[in-house]
């Protein structure tokens with residue numbers, strides 16, 4: 442049996458058995474966002490016992506007693522010791538970080554011939570160097586490097602974007618535990634939401650461009666000088682903060698398209714985008730609006746790397762990894778005190794959502810692989826409920842007021858609701874809603890919506906529920922957000938679903954044909 446492991450933040454283990462891929466994200470097992478399997482200079486050290494129980498659980502589940510090849514990157518000596526305490530491993534085979542990104546995205550895409558762009562903070566190569574922005578041509582089994590933009594610090598859009606989020610006071614930071622640095626990657630997504638409330642500041646645009654082009658403390662000092670403010674922790678607030686966030690987003694897009702324009706990609710070409718920066722849906726949408734055929738996998742960040750490594754060695758393409766994560770890890774037996782359980786059909790669920798306007802969790806099959814809940818570990822609700830965004834942020838999700846919510850609709854409903862929409866299976870795009878459908882709960886300040894499209898083949902039950910709501914005279918579009926406890930990753934246990942139901946204004950959840958609610 443061959444497996445692959447990516448060990449730094451967004452750790453995952455991937456394997457293929459009986460013709461099926463399985464990809465397990467460690468954070469879902471550890472129930473800690475960005476939990477790591479490996480040691481790294483700027484990350485919390487791994488919890489050895491937890492790492493061992495993760496490996497043991499998976500190897501027991503799949504009846505694996507020996508690993509021949511373990512494909513890895515950023516995998517250091519100490520971590521090989523941990524896994525070898527659990528199972529014999531013959532070989533550890535390393536791979537370049539960005540090649541793994543490119544392989545992962547291409548091998549999940551529907552394309553046989555395309556460009557692949559991989560960009561992030563940075564990632565290690567086997568020879569000890571680093572890369573941050575790479576471009577590839579993929580054709581059949583061949584994935585060939587076209588550009589590796591160096592020095593990597595001058596092309597690290599991820600590090601520049603994330604690097605100044607500390608100054609934005611509205612963004613709640615993860616609190617470092619004593620002598621343990623905690624990865625702050627989640628701030629990037631929050632920055633993207635906050636930026637939409639501001640306008641880029643003309644006077645600091647050149648210095649911000651310089652910061653993106655060189656990314657040193659010297660550039661930051663010049664930026665601070667022109668801006669007239671030190672960018673210390675939580676230094677900015679209110680409109681000043683939103684405008685600064687908007688300038689960071691402006692520079693991110695400016696830099697991306699300055700690099701992209703040098704590539705000579707022909708109009709209408711197929712373009713796969715990967716790396717953590719592919720979570721920037723504004724760039725993805727712009728590429729799509731320019732007429733490119735764009736594919737962004739659901740796991741473009743580092744959680745998809747293990748698949749990229751393993752699938753390269755196996756040679757698979759057109760793999761659908763969307764729902765290949767953990768099954769629910771516990772059971773509802775016995776039913777916790779204070780909760781009831783009722784059998785429900787899709788028609789009942791449509792009624793709960795549309796007629797009764799309930800805010801409900803929806804747990805279905807295997808977990809999504811990637812940061813977006815796509816209908817298997819989701820909270821769903823009808824988007825017209827008054828003050829829904831505020832209620833969800835304050836009473837269910839306990840997160841910043843400005844955080845926008847995504848939506849899910851059937852693929853054929855896209856022209857009805859959107860001015861410029863097309864297929865968006867993994868919430869990787871943010872088309873503009875038609876004026877008559879700008880429900881406040883799912884409409885960003887720029888009138889866009891991060892949308893997931895579903896077909897009956899992709900998710901038969903969710904598709905059916907949306908169709909039933911449509912048939913009842915409602916709108917076939919639902920707010921869709923991740924089902925998790927505050928500050929935790931997407932949940933993997935019913936115990937966490939019950940805790941959310943007990944401690945928040947969530948009004949129930951569906952699992953395995955049953956509806957659970959408070960008695």
Ligand SMILES: [Fe+2]
Nearest residue numbers: 561564717743
């Ligand atoms: Fe990466």
